[in-house]
Amino acid sequence: MKKNIFPENFLWGGAVAATQCEGAWNKDGKGETVLDHCTAGDREHPRIVTDSLESIYSYPTHNGCHQYERYEEDIALFAEMGFKTYRLSINWARIYPNGDDLEPNQRGIEHYRKLFQCCRKYGIEPTVTMTHYDMPWNLCKKYGGWSDRRVVEFFVRYARTIFTEYKGLVKRWLTFNEINFGTVTYGGIVTSGIIPENRKIVMDDPNATPEEKSKRFQALHNEFVASAKVVQLGHEIDPENQIGCMQCGFTYYPLTSKPEDILAAQHDMEIWNYYCMDVQCKGKYPYWAKRFWEENDIRFSIAEEDLAELREGTVDFISFSYYKSDCSSEAGAGEQNNGTNFGIPNPHLPQTAWGWCIDPKGLRYLLNDFYARYELPLMIVENGIGEYEIKEADNRIHDQARIEYLREHVIAIREALQDGVPVIGYTPWSAIDIVSAGTGEMKKRYGFIYVDADDSGNGSYDRYRKDSFYWYQKVISSNGENL
Numbered sequence: 001m002k003k004n005i006f007p008e009n010f011l012w013g014g015a016v017a018a019t020q021c022e023g024a025w026n027k028d029g030k031g032e033t034v035l036d037h038c039t040a041g042d043r044e045h046p047r048i049v050t051d052s053l054e055s056i057y058s059y060p061t062h063n064g065c066h067q068y069e070r071y072e073e074d075i076a077l078f079a080e081m082g083f084k085t086y087r088l089s090i091n092w093a094r095i096y097p098n099g100d101d102l103e104p105n106q107r108g109i110e111h112y113r114k115l116f117q118c119c120r121k122y123g124i125e126p127t128v129t130m131t132h133y134d135m136p137w138n139l140c141k142k143y144g145g146w147s148d149r150r151v152v153e154f155f156v157r158y159a160r161t162i163f164t165e166y167k168g169l170v171k172r173w174l175t176f177n178e179i180n181f182g183t184v185t186y187g188g189i190v191t192s193g194i195i196p197e198n199r200k201i202v203m204d205d206p207n208a209t210p211e212e213k214s215k216r217f218q219a220l221h222n223e224f225v226a227s228a229k230v231v232q233l234g235h236e237i238d239p240e241n242q243i244g245c246m247q248c249g250f251t252y253y254p255l256t257s258k259p260e261d262i263l264a265a266q267h268d269m270e271i272w273n274y275y276c277m278d279v280q281c282k283g284k285y286p287y288w289a290k291r292f293w294e295e296n297d298i299r300f301s302i303a304e305e306d307l308a309e310l311r312e313g314t315v316d317f318i319s320f321s322y323y324k325s326d327c328s329s330e331a332g333a334g335e336q337n338n339g340t341n342f343g344i345p346n347p348h349l350p351q352t353a354w355g356w357c358i359d360p361k362g363l364r365y366l367l368n369d370f371y372a373r374y375e376l377p378l379m380i381v382e383n384g385i386g387e388y389e390i391k392e393a394d395n396r397i398h399d400q401a402r403i404e405y406l407r408e409h410v411i412a413i414r415e416a417l418q419d420g421v422p423v424i425g426y427t428p429w430s431a432i433d434i435v436s437a438g439t440g441e442m443k444k445r446y447g448f449i450y451v452d453a454d455d456s457g458n459g460s461y462d463r464y465r466k467d468s469f470y471w472y473q474k475v476i477s478s479n480g481e482n483l
């Protein structure tokens, strides 16, 4: 019989983000975050950024799935599934409500302490994202988000607080969620904290001015410096800390075998993946960056001491999300981008209801590609399928599409392990139904656990095990043998 390829200590689990699951958006001293100020949206009505909170009070992001109050129940369910790890995030604005406060909010600190203790009680190791689309709104308004260098020190202060408070409870950390996706994209606000001029959240604006682009790349540079400082600080405070970067894993294939398309795909891989990963994993900007900045009129300042800081603060491992792959062509994504997709759909692949190409082989490809380049352990911290789902009269939820999607991706991970890639864990998105980051909808469901809630906040918010819950339980108990 073939030996099981998954290592014994493989980290099976599930993932969420605070702003999407907690709710309690104005409770216990929490400050407002960037996502609190994003309306819900869909293809016809994209999300926008607004100053007003009242008009969007009932939007799903403010409610999440009520995990702030119901975390004990949720963690018990995760334990029932057999989770070894739970990937969640600390909401920055619960600890430093305005971002630039001198003292942290004790009630926020205590909340996460109890939550982590609860995980530990069930033998679940928390994997904690330090910031996942939750920049305090005050920092966006007052400082222009990460484009202001002072924010680096605010983040370091926040990191010091959480490393110190949760020493011994949390040992695996991720710095910035999808740093490449949220900041490089010119219209993005969620990671950069830069409020776009027109308040529209588009993914990639071909009309962005050199000033706008420069601001984004300055913000990204400041995040890199913050990440490098925080990695060093985390190691000082507890040498057992393992600190990783978190990247949106983009797989780009050439649309055709035309050399121009091949170069376009290579270019996309470089900009969207390696630009951020090189800095965080190798401690330096990629060799082609200078030409890229020059040709795109991107100008920003790199302080004298930054380069040394980047060299010293490289990460211990790589984590990334993987949902789909796209194609690149000489002509660019153009109209097909439509503000909702990011690249050209692959004619050989099926798509989800939201138009994302389903491509398990692309995960094996990316795992090999990242490992060949960086030789660091890899963790897939998001992977899943958004679906419209219904709870049947007998309270069952038959999410067969999810089971198939995840099964094929677990097979891809197994292949990569056989290839020799050190994959350390897998936390599908999402552990439980939560609000979509992209659209702000509750009806785009990803979880193993169904939450009885709709987009207007109606429903009991009670939890129900989906078919995928029982499937994943078997996968974990057999350590990936029984798929």
Ligand code: BGP
Binding pocket: 017, 020, 177, 178, 248, 321, 382, 386, 429, 435, 436, 437, 438, 439, 444
């Ligand atoms: C990633 C984010 C998550 C998450 C997921 C699914 O980009 O890190 O926060 O939500 O995508 O995307 P969506 O919620 O838009 O379907």
